[in-house]
Amino acid sequence: MSARRTTEVTDCTYCxxxxxxxxxxxxxxxxxxxxxxxxxFCNYACLVxxxxREGLREGATCELDAV
Known part of the structure; x- marks a missing residue:
């Protein structure tokens, strides 16, 4: 991943x-x-x-076989 957004001020999508x-x-x-x-997002807590809040978790996970 490349370096990003070093000079702009960005508001957190959540808070x-x-x-x-x-x-x-x-x-x-x-x-x-x-x-x-x-x-x-400010940190992983705001991302989570x-x-x-947006219900983005429902039906979005990868399926992993139980080992």
């Missing part, structure tokens, strides 16, 4: 705080074969809270 003031996590998704920004 609205400046992500640069914390330990930021940036999320990307694929659109038409390209990676595009999908959100930015966002996933739970």
């Amino acid at each position: 609205g705080c400046r992500v640069e003031a914390h330990d930021p996590v940036y999320v990307e998704k694929r659109e038409d074969g390209e990676r595009v920004p999908a959100g930015q 809270a966002h996933v739970e």
